[in-house]
Amino acid sequence: xxxxxxxxxxxxxxxxxxxxxxxxxxxxxxxxxxxxxxxxxxxxxxxxxxxxxxxxxxxxxxxxxxxxxxxxxxxxxxxxxxxxxxxxxxxxxxxxxxxxxxxxxxxxxxxxxxxxxxxxxxxxxxxxxxxxxxxxxxxxxxxxxxxxxxxxxxxxxxxxxxxxxxxxxxxxxxxxxxxxxxxxxxxxxxxxxxxxxxxxxxxxxxxxxxxxxxxxxxxxxxxxxxxxxxxxxxxxxxxxxxxxxxxxxxxxxxxxxxxxxxxxxxxxxxxxxxxxxxxxxxxxxxxxxxxxxxxxxxxxxxxxxxxxxxxxxxxxxxxx
Numbered sequence: 001x002x003x004x005x006x007x008x009x010x011x012x013x014x015x016x017x018x019x020x021x022x023x024x025x026x027x028x029x030x031x032x033x034x035x036x037x038x039x040x041x042x043x044x045x046x047x048x049x050x051x052x053x054x055x056x057x058x059x060x061x062x063x064x065x066x067x068x069x070x071x072x073x074x075x076x077x078x079x080x081x082x083x084x085x086x087x088x089x090x091x092x093x094x095x096x097x098x099x100x101x102x103x104x105x106x107x108x109x110x111x112x113x114x115x116x117x118x119x120x121x122x123x124x125x126x127x128x129x130x131x132x133x134x135x136x137x138x139x140x141x142x143x144x145x146x147x148x149x150x151x152x153x154x155x156x157x158x159x160x161x162x163x164x165x166x167x168x169x170x171x172x173x174x175x176x177x178x179x180x181x182x183x184x185x186x187x188x189x190x191x192x193x194x195x196x197x198x199x200x201x202x203x204x205x206x207x208x209x210x211x212x213x214x215x216x217x218x219x220x221x222x223x224x225x226x227x228x229x230x231x232x233x234x235x236x237x238x239x240x241x242x243x244x245x246x247x248x249x250x251x252x253x254x255x256x257x258x259x260x261x262x263x264x265x266x267x268x269x270x271x272x273x274x275x276x277x278x279x280x281x282x283x284x285x286x287x288x289x290x291x292x293x294x295x296x297x298x299x300x301x302x303x304x305x306x307x308x309x310x311x312x313x314x315x316x317x318x319x320x
Contacts, residue, residue, distance in 0.1 A: 010065040012041040015054045015079050017071030017097070025070035025097035028113035032070070032095070035117050041066070048075070051282075058082025066091050066302070068120070070113070072098020073139065077280040080130065080299055081137045093120040093302040103140045103280075106205040106219070108305035120303030127222045127297035129204055131279075134290055138279035141208040142292055144268075145181055145199035145231070145275070180233050182272050187228070188265040199231040202266060202292045206250070206307075213250040216307045224296040228266060230259040265293040 014032065016025045029045065036043050044064075048054045048071075055078035058067060067090050069079040076094050083090055095116045096104035110116045131138040180196040187193075204226045206214045212229075219227060229252050234240035239257055246255035253260045267289065274286030 009040055009042045011063055012036050012043045012066045012068060013058070013061055013064040014043060014045050014068045014070055015058060015075065016045060016047045017054070017075040018047050020071040020075060020098045024113065025095070028070070028095070028097070031114055032068075032117055035114065035121075039121055048078075052078065054078040055082040055085070059085045061086070064090055066093060068093040068095055068117075070095045070097050072096070072101060073103050073280045074098070074282050076103065077137070077139050077282065080139055084130065084137055084295075084298060089300060091125055091300040091302050093117075095120075100281075102207045103205055105207045106140065106216075106306065107221070107301070107303075108307055109303055116303060119305065123303050123305055125300045125302055126304045128299040128301045129222055129224060129226070130295045130298055131202060131204065131226060132291075132293045132295060133277065133279055133284055134287070136279060136284060137295075140205035140280060141201055141203040142277055142279050142284070143199065143201040143203070143208070144183075144277050144286070145197060181270065181275050183230075183275070184269040184271070185228070185230060186267040186269075187261065187263040189263065193230065193259060195230070195232055197230050198233050199229070200268070201229045202226050203229070204294075212247055214252070215250040218250075221304075221306065222297055224294055225262040225264050226294055228259075228261050228263060232257045232259075264296075265291065267291050 014029070016029065018026050026047075033043050046054070046057050054069075054075055058079050059082040061067070061082075067079060067083065069076045069092065075098070079092060083092060094104060094107070094109055095113050096109060096111055097113065101111060104111065110119060131140075131142055133142045180198050182196055183200065184192060184194045185200070201208065201212070203214070204219065204221055206216050206219050214227060231243065234243050234257055243255045243257045246252050246258060252258040269289045270286070274288050276286040277284040
């Protein structure tokens, strides 16, 4: 009889990054077990041992009705990559336990593990678009230029100790070494933009890089297009001030130094050499030419409650 009861219980896999944050995820495991056990789930843990381990385990995992990621944005990237490569439509829940948790902020997921878990059990599922950088996936942002190296170069011990401030400190170090990148950006509608840029991003988030913001009214996580932002070097103090103000307010289209538009695919060419990228905070080798695109709603996310303004203040669909 007990075996028959167990057979009727749904199965939940929890993938935990033990190094994320201040080991918050590991400490929360007993409470998470009790919560999901009471909700009718049989829970299995997998504690990651190295980078890429979570994605490999998820890719070959069988028979689970739900997969939870307990860690930072990089761990979520691994879990979603594993789900996509497995070819299975398994719902994914995110319990943020990293240092910055940009994407959790965008999706309206609480930072306290138990609150996030309860929201996973109570909120309706949401379909999520995913980005492609060559043959790699990213969940919410691919970027090059300033603040890009910050996301993957800040030491884990420093991030654990001071969290979000670690990204800001490393970002300040990058500001004094700004090197504009010559790039040609071709959007899916055939428009080409060639210039020198200090930053470029292809994103599906209201917060990224630990620093930058977009207005929630301008971001739809399931519309089949991502937001593209390209920042040129300011030529004087006035341009710099206006650029910073636009970024701080989450309205990049308010600065003449920023090109902001939406599209489903871009081709980037770097005539003077490759430019390294950051994918969800993890290093990606640069290439002289790379195509970045969108997979439309391949992932089912649980526990999301993104903010939506009552009166949307929409950005232009295309901005040169």
